[in-house]
Amino acid sequence: MARAEFSRSLRVAVECLPNSPRPRPARTMRCAHRSLYPPTSRCISTTPSRFAELTETPPEKFAAAPEINFSKEGEDDGGKPGSRLLRTLRVVPASPSYFSAKPTFTDDFIHLSALLRKVATLPTIPTYEAPKVAWKTIDQYRIMTNEPVKTQRFHKMMHILRRLNCIHPSLMPDEVVQAMKRYKKDSQPGDIVPAPGVVDEWGRAKGVGRRKTSSAVAWLVEGEGEVLINGKSLPQYFGRLHHRESAVWALKATSRLDKYNVFGLVSGGGSTGQAEALTLAVAKALLVHEPALKPALRRAGCVTRDPRKVERKKAGHVKARKMPTWVKR
Incomplete structure (x- = not known):
């Protein structure tokens, strides 16, 4: 009887206590502390770049949309030039990838992929027989496009460029040559050719x-x-x-x-x-x-x-x- 009365009084005392929130464990508090500082994604390149190459690479000019000519619009209805155009204005971006995170890189990748599908049936040569080309590094490409391109995506684009470079030189289309010039360095391995040796008048x-x-x-x-x-x-x-x-x-x-x-x-x-x-x-x-x-x-x-x-x-x-x-x- 004494034990039953003690348990009943203990249950009543617990029910009378106010509802207090449970304390968070230490692990949850650490997770909440980390959420204050979200992790930042970084693009790390394994290819070393010289400082002179990075400083000499000028960034490209990116045009969001073509310029609008207001001088010829609105003159037929007697209003100010451009009044009718302003009422029905809808700016169309110059690039389909304008609203993406990396529009320039996306356009380049799509253009190279379409070019590869177009010339995929042309005969190729082995990689060791292909012309030696010094491609731009990922740091130079980032400076040129002013976009945080990831290393993995940049390597996929380089894979397409190396495949285009393996096309037989006698059958290389001009559009492929012009497209690859954008991704080449200013100085190429074959540009500096040493002077050929000659035998002088004394046979030396x-x-x-x-x-x-x-x-x-x-x-x-x-x-x-x-x-x-x-x-x-x-x-x-x-x-x-x-x-x-x-x-x-x-x-x-x-x-x-x-x-x-x-x-x-x-x-x-x-x-x-x-x-x-x-x-x-x-x-x-x-x-x-x-x-x-x-x-x-x-x-x-x-x-x-x-x-x-x-x-x-x-x-x-x-x-x-x-x-x-x-x-x-």
Whole structure:
């Protein structure tokens, strides 16, 4: 009986208490605190851009709608010019995507997609045979259009441009060429062409090579295989056999040691840098005499600026190409 009376009195006391709101847990309070600062979406580009390229890119002028000519309207009904036009005015935007978040990018993407569908049946060439093009980076495109274009959408547009660039050059339509000019950089890889080497009246061909802080100039003339570097013979100037082989490696790799005389001037750096600079200088001078030797010199590693490739070629080491893990064997 005492227990029943105690429970009844406790129930009455609870019912008499005022209804108070339940306290929020800590997690809910943290969520409410975060809602005060909504997350901002950022477009991150993985392609580094130089400051000069970004500052030299001018933004394009965007026209919302064509200009309205008020001078010819309203004169027939005796009113002021443009009075009738103002009563029935309805401005039509110049771009169908004007009311979207990124109208310029949307128009560009739609235009390129329609152009790709139009020329999809034209024959193409492999990607490695397509002309080398330096496309604008995403930062340059954002500055040009003044729109926050996302990286994923920009890459989709670049995919269409690379597909258009793979069309056979002899069948490339003019409208495709004009459309791709908008997305190319001002300076292209093929714009700067070095002056072709010539053989002077004394039968000499000149080649210049650099390695780190060392620079070398070599003159090649037909002879019996004499080598003079800074007025000294090859064994006198380079004490190590490794440096002597590096200096005339282009002639040794092509079996031309007894056919040409070499006169070289080297400066700066150490002995290893000077010998590797001579490797490139002699190879360039040899290409002036015999341009057909370029594949052989490329296989020997003489036309590259990376000395590690030259060392692997001289040692006879050929690195095996690793197959991707997704390729089925």
